[in-house]
Amino acid sequence: MILTQEQEMIRDSLRAFAQERLAPFAADWDRNHTFPREALQELAELGALGMVVPEEWGGAGMDYMSLVLALEEIAAGDGATSTIVSVQNSLPCGILNRFGSDAQKEAWLKPLARGEKLGCFCLTEPHVGSDASAIRTSAVREGNEWVLNGVKQFITTGKHADMAIVFAVTDKAAGKKGITCFLVPANAPGYQVGRIEEKMGQKASDTTQILFEDCRIPADAVIGEEGQGYKIALSNLEAGRIGIAAQCLGMARAALEAAVKYAQEREAFGKPIFEHQAVNFRLADMATRLEAARQLVWHAASLKDAGRPCLKEASMAKLFASEMAESVCSDAIQVHGGYGYVSDFPVERIYRDVRVCQIYEGASDIQRLVIGRALAD
Numbered sequence: 001m002i003l004t005q006e007q008e009m010i011r012d013s014l015r016a017f018a019q020e021r022l023a024p025f026a027a028d029w030d031r032n033h034t035f036p037r038e039a040l041q042e043l044a045e046l047g048a049l050g051m052v053v054p055e056e057w058g059g060a061g062m063d064y065m066s067l068v069l070a071l072e073e074i075a076a077g078d079g080a081t082s083t084i085v086s087v088q089n090s091l092p093c094g095i096l097n098r099f100g101s102d103a104q105k106e107a108w109l110k111p112l113a114r115g116e117k118l119g120c121f122c123l124t125e126p127h128v129g130s131d132a133s134a135i136r137t138s139a140v141r142e143g144n145e146w147v148l149n150g151v152k153q154f155i156t157t158g159k160h161a162d163m164a165i166v167f168a169v170t171d172k173a174a175g176k177k178g179i180t181c182f183l184v185p186a187n188a189p190g191y192q193v194g195r196i197e198e199k200m201g202q203k204a205s206d207t208t209q210i211l212f213e214d215c216r217i218p219a220d221a222v223i224g225e226e227g228q229g230y231k232i233a234l235s236n237l238e239a240g241r242i243g244i245a246a247q248c249l250g251m252a253r254a255a256l257e258a259a260v261k262y263a264q265e266r267e268a269f270g271k272p273i274f275e276h277q278a279v280n281f282r283l284a285d286m287a288t289r290l291e292a293a294r295q296l297v298w299h300a301a302s303l304k305d306a307g308r309p310c311l312k313e314a315s316m317a318k319l320f321a322s323e324m325a326e327s328v329c330s331d332a333i334q335v336h337g338g339y340g341y342v343s344d345f346p347v348e349r350i351y352r353d354v355r356v357c358q359i360y361e362g363a364s365d366i367q368r369l370v371i372g373r374a375l376a377d
């Protein structure tokens, strides 16, 4: 696939930004659990927080291909920052752009797309992850308000979000068609940030519980139509999964580049280990698997840009890219030997950061389930 001149320019400017403003700080942010607020502000100025949102709603009006190129570059600089950016683009911005009313877009999409506000996506619950239609958070209509009760789990940017897209049961008897999507400002009464998770990686990006205790929001806080929530969630996760796959490319590439550099510098048996065939072949395999994943990601993004169905292709891209990224990062550690296992070199952090990509926004087995179902069509 050949990129347009504009797409190449976006990639190059994000690459320069990420290498200068993210990569040098990533280890420190990881160690200190620092939320990269300043870097996010700078990314917002580049239009990276609402990339596919039309300009009239505060976005950059770009295509999905540009979004995946940007996410690869951001992730090559810092995986945690790329998660915050991917979620903001695909989920809060994506949902409001497609399903929000003009009033909701004016009030929330514009500031989200400009990066003045941050959003989060509340679907998963403590007892419900893959089986998303089994959520228990409820929303009951009382006069001119909805009253929400429940707990949401593993919410990216939960601590810093100004608003949440929340999925709740409004009609239990209706099953999947009894779930509704709501726009909930973080300052709504009864909205509370709960436990902040201690994670293996991506420590600069916060992951929290969000608690709703008689949380009151106005009747017009429904996004789309009542009962349409499950469909809204699944259709947007499709784009989200392409974004996560793009992040995997960036993290794997950063690990591969670090491994090549190390192999060229480190000597054993009288020459750089890069010149030993065992190491060189390992690097060649890593590069090949990375490029194969990139083609899947670009293919899914190009289908999305063409307005064509891409449920299966998005799942294939996420499945393959996330599993490729873990194995490439593991191989990068192997090339570094003992130095790959300590934090003096970036591959130890990148390996921890990339592991969750096989879990969030639909675990690998869910992607297999989606792909497997499509084989019957």
Ligand SMILES: CC(C)(COP(=O)(O)OP(=O)(O)OC[C@H]1O[C@@H](n2cnc3c(N)ncnc32)[C@H](O)[C@@H]1OP(=O)(O)O)[C@@H](O)C(=O)NCCC(=O)NCCSC(=O)CCS(=O)O
Binding pocket: 087, 120, 121, 123, 124, 129, 130, 131, 132, 133, 154, 155, 156, 157, 176, 230, 231, 234, 235, 236, 237, 238, 311, 359, 360, 361, 362, 363, 366, 369, 370
């Ligand atoms: C496991 C599942 C795939 C099961 O799905 P279902 O069988 O329950 O869903 P369906 O009956 O097939 O679909 C329901 C409804 O939605 C429509 N639909 C589905 N997909 C799409 C789509 N891509 N585009 C448009 N419409 C779609 C479908 O046609 C049906 O409509 P009708 O009823 O026919 O009108 C599913 O539950 C699943 O994907 N589970 C995984 C959930 C998941 O990914 N969770 C992660 C949440 S996000 C997160 O972890 C982190 C967020 S952040 O980082 O903070």
